[in-house]
Amino acid sequence: MSESLREFFKRLMKDEEFREEFASAKTAYEGYTMAKPYIEGISFEEFKEALTTIHNKVSYRKELLNQDLEAINGGSTNIFTEVLFMLANLEDGLF
Secondary structure (H helix, E strand, C coil): CCHHHHHHHHHHHHCHHHHHHHCCCCCHHHHHHHHHHHCCCCCHHHHHHHHHHHHHHCHHHHHHHHHHHHHHHCCCCCHHHHHHHHHHCCCCCCC
């Protein structure tokens, strides 16, 4: 994962206001479009790979978090909203 993506996701993890800006994204591409000013030079494919990497790193907690997230979102999720939710509930050390 590139340093700019790592810093972007760290900020999402630590900064609630920043994370809330991205909470309205309905798809990974929408999240990518919103994130472009912060991750200059990163392709959508790289962004998706980073989302997948983060998602997989926290897979041990995935089932419980997905149940909570689905309850919050009325049953629908996408990888971007899952990662946002997971980052909001993680401790430092993921990156």
